[in-house]
Amino acid sequence: xxxxxxxxxxxxxxxxxxxxxxxxxxxxxxxxxxxxxxxxxxxxxxxxxxxxxxxxxxxxxxxxxxxxxxxxxxxxxxxxxxxxxxxxxxxxxxxxxxxxxxxxxxxxxxxxxxxxxxxxxxxxxxxxxxxxxxxxxxxxxxxxxxxxxxxxxxxxxxxxxxxxxxxxxxxxxxxxxxxxxxxxxxxxxxxxxxxxxxxxxxxxxxxxxxxxxxxxxxxxxxxxxxxxxxxxxxxxxxxxxxxxxxxxxxxxxxxxxxxxxxxxxxxxxxxxxxxxxxxxxxxxxxxxxxxxxxxxxxxxxxxxxxxxxxxxxxxxxxxxxxxxxxxxxxxxxxxxxxxxxxxxxxxxxxxxxxxxxxxxxxxxxxxxxxxxxxxxxxxxxxxxxxxxxxxxxxxxxxxxxxxxxxxxxxx
Amino acid sequence: xxxxxxxxxxxxxxxxxxxxxxxxxxxxxxxxxxxxxxxxxxxxxxxxxxxxxxxxxxxxxxxxxxxxxxxxxxxxxxxxxxxxxxxxxxxxxxxxxxxxxxxxxxxxxxxxxxxxxxxxxxxxxxxxxxxxxxxxxxxxxxxxxxxxxxxxxxxxxxxxxxxxxxxxxxxxxxxxxxxxxxxxxxxxxxxxxxxxxxxxxxxxxxxxxxxxxxxxxxxxxxxxxxxxxxxxxxxxxxxxxxxxxxxxxxxxxxxxxxxxxxxxxxxxxxxxxxxxxxxxxxxxxxxxxxxxxxxxxxxxxxxxxxxxxxxxxxxxxxxxxxxxxxxxxxxxxxxxxxxxxxxxxxxxxxxxxxxxxxxxxxxxxxxx
Numbered sequence: 001x002x003x004x005x006x007x008x009x010x011x012x013x014x015x016x017x018x019x020x021x022x023x024x025x026x027x028x029x030x031x032x033x034x035x036x037x038x039x040x041x042x043x044x045x046x047x048x049x050x051x052x053x054x055x056x057x058x059x060x061x062x063x064x065x066x067x068x069x070x071x072x073x074x075x076x077x078x079x080x081x082x083x084x085x086x087x088x089x090x091x092x093x094x095x096x097x098x099x100x101x102x103x104x105x106x107x108x109x110x111x112x113x114x115x116x117x118x119x120x121x122x123x124x125x126x127x128x129x130x131x132x133x134x135x136x137x138x139x140x141x142x143x144x145x146x147x148x149x150x151x152x153x154x155x156x157x158x159x160x161x162x163x164x165x166x167x168x169x170x171x172x173x174x175x176x177x178x179x180x181x182x183x184x185x186x187x188x189x190x191x192x193x194x195x196x197x198x199x200x201x202x203x204x205x206x207x208x209x210x211x212x213x214x215x216x217x218x219x220x221x222x223x224x225x226x227x228x229x230x231x232x233x234x235x236x237x238x239x240x241x242x243x244x245x246x247x248x249x250x251x252x253x254x255x256x257x258x259x260x261x262x263x264x265x266x267x268x269x270x271x272x273x274x275x276x277x278x279x280x281x282x283x284x285x286x287x288x289x290x291x292x293x294x295x296x297x298x299x300x301x302x303x304x305x306x307x308x309x310x311x312x313x314x315x316x317x318x319x320x321x322x323x324x325x326x327x328x329x330x331x332x333x334x335x336x337x338x339x340x341x342x343x344x345x346x347x348x349x350x351x352x353x354x355x356x357x358x359x360x361x362x363x364x365x366x367x368x369x370x371x372x373x374x375x376x377x378x379x380x381x382x383x384x385x386x387x388x389x390x391x392x393x394x395x396x397x398x399x400x401x402x403x404x405x406x407x408x409x410x411x
Numbered sequence: 412x413x414x415x416x417x418x419x420x421x422x423x424x425x426x427x428x429x430x431x432x433x434x435x436x437x438x439x440x441x442x443x444x445x446x447x448x449x450x451x452x453x454x455x456x457x458x459x460x461x462x463x464x465x466x467x468x469x470x471x472x473x474x475x476x477x478x479x480x481x482x483x484x485x486x487x488x489x490x491x492x493x494x495x496x497x498x499x500x501x502x503x504x505x506x507x508x509x510x511x512x513x514x515x516x517x518x519x520x521x522x523x524x525x526x527x528x529x530x531x532x533x534x535x536x537x538x539x540x541x542x543x544x545x546x547x548x549x550x551x552x553x554x555x556x557x558x559x560x561x562x563x564x565x566x567x568x569x570x571x572x573x574x575x576x577x578x579x580x581x582x583x584x585x586x587x588x589x590x591x592x593x594x595x596x597x598x599x600x601x602x603x604x605x606x607x608x609x610x611x612x613x614x615x616x617x618x619x620x621x622x623x624x625x626x627x628x629x630x631x632x633x634x635x636x637x638x639x640x641x642x643x644x645x646x647x648x649x650x651x652x653x654x655x656x657x658x659x660x661x662x663x664x665x666x667x668x669x670x671x672x673x674x675x676x677x678x679x680x681x682x683x684x685x686x687x688x689x690x691x692x693x694x695x696x697x698x699x700x701x702x703x704x705x706x707x708x709x710x711x712x713x714x715x716x717x718x719x720x721x722x723x724x725x726x727x728x729x730x731x732x733x734x735x736x737x738x739x740x741x742x743x744x745x746x747x748x749x750x751x752x753x754x755x756x757x758x759x760x761x762x763x764x765x766x767x768x769x770x771x772x773x774x775x776x777x778x779x
Contacts, residue, residue, distance in 0.1 A: 025530075026524065128655060136668055136674070184648060187648075188648055191652055192649065192651070
């Protein structure tokens with residue numbers, strides 16, 4: 001009996017302890033948090049300007065917002081704070097927000113071009129030093145202010161921060177022109193042998209802002225957030241842009257192409273010119289350094305397979321030589337893309353292709369010399385490209401529609 | 412003294428006495444010295460660790476079934492036995508303080524940054540003391556249970572990280588040079604030398620003859636975990652980024668994202684790792700209590716446990732007012748400390764035992 005009472009008292013004591021130790025001093029209620037979905041980083045010449053896109057849970061949970069009905073209520077609110085350091089700016093948010101900023105659900109960090117050109121080591125330090133912000137957050141750069149990007153609503157998604165992350169993930173998976181660069185990847189690139197990295201551009205396409213819910217009363221919205229060019233960084237500073245074609249070349253050379261579409265010119269027997277469109281479904285690039293008589297050069301072997309999804313020329317796709325011609329045209333196209341990107345990288349003095357790591361790994365002794373002035377070694381290294389393109393399927397039609405109509409005309 | 416620990420539980424005690432703090436500190440130190448060759452240093456240390464494990468087991472196997480300090484006294488004399496007992500007691504006490512502080516710092520950095528560290532330390536010491544109060548068997552059973560959890564969580568973590576792993580980050584091999592690789596070997600080797608806990612634990616084993624198996628398997632198991640964390644963290648982040656990380660193991664798991672439904676899973680790894688830390692703290696607190704109780708011939712080990720726990724709380728709070736001081740102590744100042752207690756003293760004991768072999772043979776000891 002006595003032991004039963006003792007056991008019961010122990011159980012009660014343990015339960016009481018559970019009540020008293022719910023998170024100790026770090027206890028915080030959900031309604032005390034301001035969940036941040038996107039962060040913007042600007043620089044006003046003297047101070048960091050941090051902008052936060054904060055969720056309004058009531059607006060999201062009630063289905064009101066950009067996608068729902070009822071009284072329009074914005075699902076997010078955007079505000080900014082200033083400070084000499086990033087954390088100081090964040091601290092000032094306590095002076096204007098009733099809730100504590102919570103970064104664990106932050107999906108993207110947008111940095112302005114000005115910040116990118118100034119350098120943003122401080123931002124990377126904040127991410128690695130504090131447990132709140134996560135290193136998987138995607139980084140994007142914008143030509144204007146980051147705050148303006150955060151103020152835009154997006155079509156189809158309620159939370160713009162989430163939407164921006166989805167766009168870059170979808171782009172990297174389906175078009176492979178721009179890569180998704182999480183914070184840890186950026187840190188890896190900038191501390192790598194080449195000390196160079198890339199960042200996708202996000203910009204507002206259109207003259208007006210889509211920052212009010214009124215815009216969603218029409219079938220078209222005045223402006224959209226769009227991904228554009230590729231920002232090139234060297235030694236933690238942005239040094240320029242690459243266009244989308246060059247950016248695709250970078251993706252090929254970094255072996256990051258998952259799926260993309262290329263359009264190659266074609267000419268049929270009647271001399272009519274058009275385009276074939278091929279979707280690349282598999283791609284593998286092996287970039288290898290080669291040392292010949294003390295001169296470093298690179299060889300890129302690209303193996304690609306894809307599907308024909310559109311043909312504008314009168315071609316009989318039963319004929320293997322026609323297919324080989326199409327493959328050869330695609331190979332040339334990819335070769336040009338790769339060489340164009342390589343040349344641009346050399347002109348900018350930024351090895352964003354991982355060439356330095358490959359040289360270091362293959363020629364560790366020579367690397368000791370090259371590493372002293374890698375940019376000039378890289379700048380003089382020629383690239384040889386070999387592409388092997390295989391069209392695995394013609395789609396559901398073996399002859400182009402143009403071929404059929406031409407034949408009917410003749411017939 | 413009851414012989415109540417199975418061989419598997421002994422393996423679990425050895426692994427949990429080494430890896431919890433080792434996976435936290437060793438990858439950073441090894442990669443800091445040897446860059447992408449850090450894993451080679453860990454591999455070299457693993458080979459040396461097996462040799463140390465064999466040597467420790469060989470010493471243990473000569474024990475005719477007495478508690479470690481009783482055996483030492485019977486062979487080397489009472490005064491030497493008391494001296495060694497107090498020395499080892501001091502070692503286990505200091506190591507316990509260091510481990511608790513390391514765990515408290517981690518919890519403060521990662522999870523409970525607003526909770527006063529004193530509170531964390533008190534809770535950790537209290538839980539360790541509670542575990543010890545139930546005897547070595549309770550601790551051994553917890554260690555085995557935690558080992559099973561590790562065997563589940565480690566393959567899952569590696570599997571989820573698989574897409575991010577790029578083994579080319581380990582190339583070129585031997586780029587750091589022999590000196591830097593040699594320096595990088597010291598930290599993992601010293602951690603692996605904590606297999607010396609077997610000197611205290613072996614008399615409690617049900618099958619003392621299997622101490623060699625437990626020692627070698629424990630050492631290899633610990634080395635594998637260390638190697639895995641070093642190789643994978645380098646392969647995912649590259650050596651330069653790992654160098655600036657305080658806890659690469661958790662950064663590694665923290666980047667896992669499978670679609671939008673499996674992410675932020677490091678809490679599972681932290682939870683299991685936290686359990687291993689509690690086992691480690693309990694093992695070292697047990698060592699301290701055991702050594703002081705027997706060396707000083709104290710009658711009640713419970714009173715010793717209570718006093719040592721109180722002293723430990725005070726020591727942990729006062730010794731390292733700043734986290735950096737503790738980091739400096741773990742990485743640099745503890746090197747001679749570990750070397751003395753895990754390598755030099757066991758070597759001296761082995762020499763003493765060899766020198767007094769005649770006395771042991773008279774008492775019917777087993778051959779090594």
